[in-house]
Amino acid sequence: MLANQDHLLDSDYIPPDLVKLTVKKISSTPIEMRAAASEALSTMFSAAKEDGITLYAHSGYRSYKTQNTMYYNRLKKNNGKDDGVVAYPGSSDHQTGLGIDVINKAGIGKKFTSAFAKTKEGQWVAEHCWEYGFVIRYQKEKEDITKIIYEPWHLRYVGIQVAEYMRDMNYCLEEFTDEWQRTVYEYEH
Numbered sequence: 001m002l003a004n005q006d007h008l009l010d011s012d013y014i015p016p017d018l019v020k021l022t023v024k025k026i027s028s029t030p031i032e033m034r035a036a037a038s039e040a041l042s043t044m045f046s047a048a049k050e051d052g053i054t055l056y057a058h059s060g061y062r063s064y065k066t067q068n069t070m071y072y073n074r075l076k077k078n079n080g081k082d083d084g085v086v087a088y089p090g091s092s093d094h095q096t097g098l099g100i101d102v103i104n105k106a107g108i109g110k111k112f113t114s115a116f117a118k119t120k121e122g123q124w125v126a127e128h129c130w131e132y133g134f135v136i137r138y139q140k141e142k143e144d145i146t147k148i149i150y151e152p153w154h155l156r157y158v159g160i161q162v163a164e165y166m167r168d169m170n171y172c173l174e175e176f177t178d179e180w181q182r183t184v185y186e187y188e189h
């Protein structure tokens, strides 16, 4: 499932199998993801722990309504101008229930920055996330395609096979979706 500025999700789209995450979180506020993503995240957090890396889940599923509120609050704060910080309602990867922001202890309560990529937690995530079916959704060298700044903390569940393929091909989700849809079309015609 692709959500971006060109592929807006419906305002009433709610993933069918949301569950509450059982992993370590930044606060007691529940975080939801789709069942398979939640399970994969638990496996990944445990593997990280074994390597001496403690990860914290920050935010997962975000409803259209919440995106809408966030978006218009940001506009108000920014004199009505869209500065690209908050995703346009329906374009957030978080609405898919497959996106998750993962940070380290030092990052709790602070603004997200690309400096996370240089921390040992950020490095672990970048190196291992695909083994658990996750990809870094917004890569630095793909900013032109995703139209979103580099976010080393935002992981997207795609399943292990696709994550591995995307890694090998150096694809972002937009590129993968393009190729996948083309392949399906060619197969059917």
Ligand SMILES: [Zn+2]
Pocket (backbone or CB within 6 Å): 094, 099, 100, 101, 153, 154
């Ligand atoms: Zn995010």
